[in-house]
Amino acid sequence: MPDNEIQLAVIDMAGTTVADDGLVVSAFDAAATAVGLPTDGPERDRARQYVLDTMGQSKIVVFRGLFGDEDRAQRANAEFEGAYERAIDEGGARPIDGAAEAITLLRDAGVKVALTTGFSGTTQEKLLAALGWQTLPDLVLAPGNGVRGRPYPDLILTALIRLEADAVTSVAALGDTSSDVESALRAGCAVAAGTLTGAHDADRLWAAHATHVVADVAEFADLIITSNRTAKG
Numbered sequence: 729m730p731d732n733e734i735q736l737a738v739i740d741m742a743g744t745t746v747a748d749d750g751l752v753v754s755a756f757d758a759a760a761t762a763v764g765l766p767t768d769g770p771e772r773d774r775a776r777q778y779v780l781d782t783m784g785q786s787k788i789v790v791f792r793g794l795f796g797d798e799d800r801a802q803r804a805n806a807e808f809e810g811a812y813e814r815a816i817d818e819g820g821a822r823p824i825d826g827a828a829e830a831i832t833l834l835r836d837a838g839v840k841v842a843l844t845t846g847f848s849g850t851t852q853e854k855l856l857a858a859l860g861w862q863t864l865p866d867l868v869l870a871p872g873n874g875v876r877g878r879p880y881p882d883l884i885l886t887a888l889i890r891l892e893a894d895a896v897t898s899v900a901a902l903g904d905t906s907s908d909v910e911s912a913l914r915a916g917c918a919v920a921a922g923t924l925t926g927a928h929d930a931d932r933l934w935a936a937h938a939t940h941v942v943a944d945v946a947e948f949a950d951l952i953i954t955s956n957r958t959a960k961g
Contacts, residue, residue, distance in 0.1 A: 733959045734918065734952050736893040737834050738884045739865075740784065740903035741845045743926020745827040745945055746855065751815050752927075753779065759791075759807035763800050783927035784905030786846045786877025809851050816851075821858040824925050830949035831864055837953045842867040842887035846877050846907075867891055878907040881915035888915075902948045904928060906936035913937060921948055 742748050756779045766772050775794055782790045787808055791801035815821075831841050842865060845852045849870040856862050867890055871877035875886050884901055893899055900919035901912035904926025912920030913936075921940040922933030933941050942948045 732897055732918070733956050734839055734900045735898040736840045736842065736888060736891055736900070737948075737952060738842045738844055738887050738899060738901045738912075738917075739831070739945065739948075740905075740908050740926075741843055741852070741855065742847070743783070743904035744902060744908075744923050745824055745831070745843065746859070747822050747824055748926060749820065749822070751812060751820055752783065755808045755811035755815065758811035759804040762807040763795070763804045780927060782907065784846055784878050784903055784907035784911075786871040787848075788871075789877060790846075809848055812847065813851055813854050816854050816858045819858075821855055823859055823861075824945060826944065826946040828859075828861065828864060830944075830946045833949050834952060835866065837956065839952060839956070840867070840891045840893070841865040842869055842883075842891060844869045844883040844887070846871065848872065878903075878905075879910035879914065881911055884911060884915040884917060900948075900952050902942070902945060906932055909933060909936040909938045919952070921951075923948065 739745055742752060760775055761767055765775055778794055779790060788801060788805045791804040795801050834841050847870060849872055852868060852870045867887055869883050869886055876882040888896060888899055896916035897918045899917045901917045902921045902923055904923050905928045909920050909922050919939050921942055922938040923942050923944055924930060925944050930941050
């Protein structure tokens with residue numbers, strides 16, 4: 729752990745604080761079908777694996793990489809967001825156990841919290857509303873308006889600027905994918921942690937050079953709070 733105090737925690741949503749329960753893959757399947765991808769067979773299997781491998785990244789970027797055609801990628805992204813939002817409306821959104829409490833503990837301990845996502849801002853807002861989390865974090869961020877999604881460092885660095893952390897070495901990040909870890913490392917975070925509640929397993933997270941791998945966001949919060957107590961002496 730860093731010797732200095734952590735001032736800001738940048739935490740992913742789906743798979744990290746929000747249970748996925750297969751919603752991302754289901755929404756992808758709906759999008760893929762809508763843009764003409766075969767419903768089964770090797771092409772669909774390869775596309776589904778690509779989505780799993782790129783979990784955590786901005787969804788429009790994933791679709792651009794998958795289809796290589798801007799119009800098709802935009803149509804797939806719109807279908808994906810629509811399918812995911814319908815799942816939210818149907819009650820498909822639920823928090824990871826202890827997630828809200830962990831975020832509250834961090835804020836009560838003086839650590840600011842930003843929740844980030846690879847979804848659009850509109851979908852993020854619907855997800856927050858469904859969970860009743862609109863006022864839970866200090867800040868919410870999604871890709872767009874000059875802010876690139878993961879694995880770029882933009883979401884983390886934007887959170888640092890807006891929440892006025894003193895340095896990147898005062899920032900800890902948590903996510904469930906290798907893209908989350910890579911984003912945190914590119915940003916220079918003191919902590920680039922992976923959690924085991926989402927898409928990628930411990931081997932994949934360690935291979936991405938995570939500084940820590942935790943069971944869940946509650947363990948991450950405990951880690952940061954304990955580290956800050958030590959840093960304060």
